[in-house]
Amino acid sequence: MALIKIDKESGIPLIGSVFIGVIDRGSNLIQIRPTTICNLNCIFCSTDAGSKSRFHVNQFEVDVNYLLEWIKEIVKFKGEGVEANIDSVGEAMCYKDIIKLIKGIKKLKEVKRISMQSNGMLLDKTKIKELEKAGINKINLSLHSLDENKNKILTGCNTYNTKKVIKNAELINKSKIELLLAPVWLPGFNNEDVEDIIKLSKKLNCKIGIQKYELYKYGRKVRKIKELNYWKFYRKLEEWERKFDVKLKLGPIDFKIKRTKRIPKVFELNDKVIVDIKMPGWIDGELMGVSKNRAINIVNSNLKVGQRAKVKIINAKNELYIAKTI
Ligand code: SF4
Numbered sequence: 001m002a003l004i005k006i007d008k009e010s011g012i013p014l015i016g017s018v019f020i021g022v023i024d025r026g027s028n029l030i031q032i033r034p035t036t037i038c039n040l041n042c043i044f045c046s047t048d049a050g051s052k053s054r055f056h057v058n059q060f061e062v063d064v065n066y067l068l069e070w071i072k073e074i075v076k077f078k079g080e081g082v083e084a085n086i087d088s089v090g091e092a093m094c095y096k097d098i099i100k101l102i103k104g105i106k107k108l109k110e111v112k113r114i115s116m117q118s119n120g121m122l123l124d125k126t127k128i129k130e131l132e133k134a135g136i137n138k139i140n141l142s143l144h145s146l147d148e149n150k151n152k153i154l155t156g157c158n159t160y161n162t163k164k165v166i167k168n169a170e171l172i173n174k175s176k177i178e179l180l181l182a183p184v185w186l187p188g189f190n191n192e193d194v195e196d197i198i199k200l201s202k203k204l205n206c207k208i209g210i211q212k213y214e215l216y217k218y219g220r221k222v223r224k225i226k227e228l229n230y231w232k233f234y235r236k237l238e239e240w241e242r243k244f245d246v247k248l249k250l251g252p253i254d255f256k257i258k259r260t261k262r263i264p265k266v267f268e269l270n271d272k273v274i275v276d277i278k279m280p281g282w283i284d285g286e287l288m289g290v291s292k293n294r295a296i297n298i299v300n301s302n303l304k305v306g307q308r309a310k311v312k313i314i315n316a317k318n319e320l321y322i323a324k325t326i
Helices: 064-078 096-106 127-132 148-155 162-176 190-204 230-244
Strands: 002-006 021-024 029-033 058-062 081-084 112-118 138-141 176-179 272-280 286-290 294-299 308-315 321-323
Touching: 021 064, 029 064, 029 162, 058 064, 058 272, 058 294, 064 081, 064 096, 081 096, 096 127, 127 286, 138 162, 162 176, 162 190, 162 321, 272 294, 294 308
Parallel strands: 002 058, 029 081, 081 112, 112 138, 138 176, 294 321
Antiparallel strands: 021 029, 272 286, 272 308, 286 294, 308 321
16 A cells, blocks of 8 residues: 655645545534554454555555644634544554644644544553643543453454553553543444443543444444444443443533534535546545645546546535545
């Protein structure tokens, strides 16, 4: 897989693409996606990340200074009280400039909180100290079992080290960084494991946010495991709440998320747009186009990089643009 660097010279705007840059879904929380690279290959990964990816033909990494320029502009527009959540479609700790990124965000007066998702495998005492010093406020640590063999299966990684990740959870918990354990619950596959993680959260006195297993077109699916609807998911959480006397049903208020003004739309659904094709996309047959200072992912296309072409917008939600050739 080729690694494509996105910097100022690339001419790729950092709004518009779901896998790279910044996403504004109309709340005080903006998502920051600096890399598509991941060190694991979780069997349920919604983004099909990692070296065993079926769908992805390229990896992307954004230049830190370029990313900070965009974040600065976006938070200036959004105003005070922004949470910058480095969630990435890969693993945030695979981004070599993660500390520089956090330090840069910390300087922005509009940002009140910086959080990050991590699978914890690339953390250690020194890195946690560095993250703490850089000013991160919260780490959402994904851990899906306390059993070593189960974790090797779940993460698709033979070198996964459960003890190390638990140790890192303890270190984060002892630091100024808030810890949230974030297991993905695969119904019927890791029920007891999720219970073990609830017990661990009680022992550490940290928060836990159980994630629902969801199926996506380009995500990984676990054989024989069905995706539950939200009703069934919340019933199970309620059952666990009663069993363990702990709050598990979390909503926007628990994450301090509120609605705010959103970056105005540039394109509407079905708009016909002239784009400059700048580079290949993340998935085979996809291309990255640019128009009106927005990145547009063009699907199933025979167009070539360097061409100018007319496309039709087929998705325009949250300033994330997908188009097809016409
Ligand atoms: S750690 Fe996250 S991004 Fe990486 S493979 Fe697992 S679920 Fe996907």
